[in-house]
Amino acid sequence: MVTRAREGHIPSSFSIVDVVHHLYAKVLSYDAKNPQWPDRDFFILSKGHGCAGLYVVLEKFGFISKADLENYSQPGGILGGHPDVTCVPGVEASTGSLGHGFPTAVGLALGLRIQNRKNRVFALLGDGECNEGTIWESALVAAKQQLGNLVAIIDLNGSAAQILPVDPLVEKWKAFGWEAQEIDGHSAADLERVFSTLHLSPVGAPRAVIARTLKGKGVAMLEGHGMWHHKIPNDEELRSILKELS
Amino acid sequence: MKKLRLQFADTMLELGPHDPKLVVMVGDISHGILQPFAKACPGRYYNVGICEPTIVNMAAGISKSGLIPVVHTIAPFIIERAYEQIKLDFGYQNLPINLISVGGAFDYSQLGCSHHCYTDVSLISHFARGRIFYPGSPLEFDLLFKEAYAQNTINYFKLPEVPHGVEFQPSQIKMGKGIRVREGRDLTLVSIGTQLKNAVSASETLQSQGLSCEVLYFPTLKPFDSDLVRESVRKTKRVLVIEELSAHDGVFNLVLRATAGREGIQYEQIAIPDFVHGYGTYEDLCKRLGFCVEGILQRAKVWFP
Numbered sequence: 001m002v003t004r005a006r007e008g009h010i011p012s013s014f015s016i017v018d019v020v021h022h023l024y025a026k027v028l029s030y031d032a033k034n035p036q037w038p039d040r041d042f043f044i045l046s047k048g049h050g051c052a053g054l055y056v057v058l059e060k061f062g063f064i065s066k067a068d069l070e071n072y073s074q075p076g077g078i079l080g081g082h083p084d085v086t087c088v089p090g091v092e093a094s095t096g097s098l099g100h101g102f103p104t105a106v107g108l109a110l111g112l113r114i115q116n117r118k119n120r121v122f123a124l125l126g127d128g129e130c131n132e133g134t135i136w137e138s139a140l141v142a143a144k145q146q147l148g149n150l151v152a153i154i155d156l157n158g159s160a161a162q163i164l165p166v167d168p169l170v171e172k173w174k175a176f177g178w179e180a181q182e183i184d185g186h187s188a189a190d191l192e193r194v195f196s197t198l199h200l201s202p203v204g205a206p207r208a209v210i211a212r213t214l215k216g217k218g219v220a221m222l223e224g225h226g227m228w229h230h231k232i233p234n235d236e237e238l239r240s241i242l243k244e245l246s
Numbered sequence: 247m248k249k250l251r252l253q254f255a256d257t258m259l260e261l262g263p264h265d266p267k268l269v270v271m272v273g274d275i276s277h278g279i280l281q282p283f284a285k286a287c288p289g290r291y292y293n294v295g296i297c298e299p300t301i302v303n304m305a306a307g308i309s310k311s312g313l314i315p316v317v318h319t320i321a322p323f324i325i326e327r328a329y330e331q332i333k334l335d336f337g338y339q340n341l342p343i344n345l346i347s348v349g350g351a352f353d354y355s356q357l358g359c360s361h362h363c364y365t366d367v368s369l370i371s372h373f374a375r376g377r378i379f380y381p382g383s384p385l386e387f388d389l390l391f392k393e394a395y396a397q398n399t400i401n402y403f404k405l406p407e408v409p410h411g412v413e414f415q416p417s418q419i420k421m422g423k424g425i426r427v428r429e430g431r432d433l434t435l436v437s438i439g440t441q442l443k444n445a446v447s448a449s450e451t452l453q454s455q456g457l458s459c460e461v462l463y464f465p466t467l468k469p470f471d472s473d474l475v476r477e478s479v480r481k482t483k484r485v486l487v488i489e490e491l492s493a494h495d496g497v498f499n500l501v502l503r504a505t506a507g508r509e510g511i512q513y514e515q516i517a518i519p520d521f522v523h524g525y526g527t528y529e530d531l532c533k534r535l536g537f538c539v540e541g542i543l544q545r546a547k548v549w550f551p
Contacts, residue, residue, distance in 0.1 A: 084338075085339050086339065093306075093310075093339065094334065094338050094339050096334075097330060097334055100303055100330075100331070100334055100335060103299075103300045103304050103306075103307070103331075104303060104304070104306045104307040104310065104335060105307060106300075106304050107303065107304030107305055107306060107307020107308045107309075107310075107311075107315075108307030108310050108311050109307070110292075110304065110308060110311075111269070111307055111308040111311025111312070111313050112311050114269065114289050114290060114308075114311075114313060115311065115312070115313070117311075133299075134297075134299050134300050134303060137295070137297035137299070137300035138297075138300050138303070140295065140297075141294055141295060141297070141300060141304065144295070145292075
């Protein structure tokens, strides 16, 4: 879809797709045929540029169709280079400008608790996004308000280290009043262990899961940092990528 | 006349117990006067912190959960500093919010330009779902807020520190409607906020000099009551806009749009050309900028020397 549209952040999507898939497969409560189901859990992709990783999962679990994927970033399509809440079933926030989705998640968790609702809120942030001041402002607020119904997952794929380093993130989130732990974001066992034992409740310390990941995970050519961040593969490169993934 | 900010607190206290969706969030301002609301509506008042973009952004989550957020702090911080949050989290996402500011344009006259705000009305006007209210008396705020707060709109209430002191009947106050405060035929004075007071006083002086002055007043700036402007300038052919807003985009532009294509109309403006440097009382700065009776009379001399 990215090759056809000539648009997309492939490595940033590959680093999160294992986490996103695990959430939709085993953690979140939702009804794909009724995305606005009031009792659903909320997932907000705060690092909106990784949306290809979300779109494919939304398609797999029935929120959107294969045709939607094929129309990615095309005229008349609903899927763009950043997610749009106004037209994509299953997308809970329009993100793209970094530092917006997470504060929305904090407000959402607070709003749900005000109404004594039991929904849980999960936000997926980029480590580069953690350069944004609103992330840390919101982290302070969530801890002060004891939003125990909120989980922040930080995709620690090393992007921030290329610019303005933020690690050690576990210590930072703990210092901001969160319960924090680090996992391998590509390990099914780690994902299972951490998300099956979170036991969220409306009041309590919010939880941070630092998911150590690899940008471009799964395709050697894409892995790591550099030109592939926003690069579109040509036909030959696409064949090579698909061969390696299969 | 009661301060607008106190009326804000009173209106929240009146509405809150009856509307369980109302949630008030402040950025460490008006904390004391909102305590009655906090006590009457437990769990629905938050002095969030000194982090205005986050407060506004969080309000999007509050709104998404089905509640009605009311966010309150000083104008430059809630509008200019948090503008991207208003634009993306409410404009783009089609969510509603109520933004309540104090301090604009230069009410914090002794604190300097960091606490001034001249562009807020212009900025919110860019949203199709934007609604802009500039109530200059407590009754105006109370009625306009009750009319608008639960709509799916981006509502901005700009509360001046000094009420204009003119009493209106409740029937005169409607969203999107201006008020003809005084009828005249030689000159139209268009006023907003506190400046209504000076416009009325200046019109009385002009009357004593034999000039018939029409005074218009606009508690709502979006939607703007263009019809009222057109009706007035059809008679007077001269309009002077007095606005504590940026001279580069404000009510003057709304008046121009309202009268576009009509020939023979002459326009003048008293507004804020750039940063208002210097200190003093609100009245001191008003006098310097021409927001006073003398300033209006001086400007009217363009037409009536």
